[in-house]
Amino acid sequence: MRFLTMQRPFLAVAANCVGVTRPTVTGVPSLGSAQWANVLAWGRRHASVKAQGAYKKKSKRGIPKKLGAKRTGDQYVIPGNIIYKQRGTHWWPGENCIMGR
Numbered sequence: 001m002r003f004l005t006m007q008r009p010f011l012a013v014a015a016n017c018v019g020v021t022r023p024t025v026t027g028v029p030s031l032g033s034a035q036w037a038n039v040l041a042w043g044r045r046h047a048s049v050k051a052q053g054a055y056k057k058k059s060k061r062g063i064p065k066k067l068g069a070k071r072t073g074d075q076y077v078i079p080g081n082i083i084y085k086q087r088g089t090h091w092w093p094g095e096n097c098i099m100g101r
Contacts, residue, residue, distance in 0.1 A: 067085045071077050084091050093099065 065085075067087065069084050071081060071083045077083060083093055083097070089099070
């Protein structure tokens with residue numbers, strides 16, 4: 001953790017311990033200096049990975065999709081043969097070929 005992020009809560013706690021008084025607002029209960037020190041020393045709280053809901057360790061392997069080259073450059077192909085299986089258009093077969101979707 002960076003020093004500057006830790007420095008602010010500690011400076012606030014130190015200023016509270018010296019005896020600096022703050023004006024109280026009517027209707028809001030005032031806290032003692034020890035309670036203010038505890039509140040300021042906690043810092044801020046961040047959400048963890050598990051609290052966001054989408055995190056899950058998957059131990060099972062999924063079904064393989066068998067993507068990749070099905071025919072190499074020196075193999076003979078006839079119309080209808082699959083040359084390459086992919087997601088999107090990473091590889092383009094060239095002229096006189098159509099790309100099935």
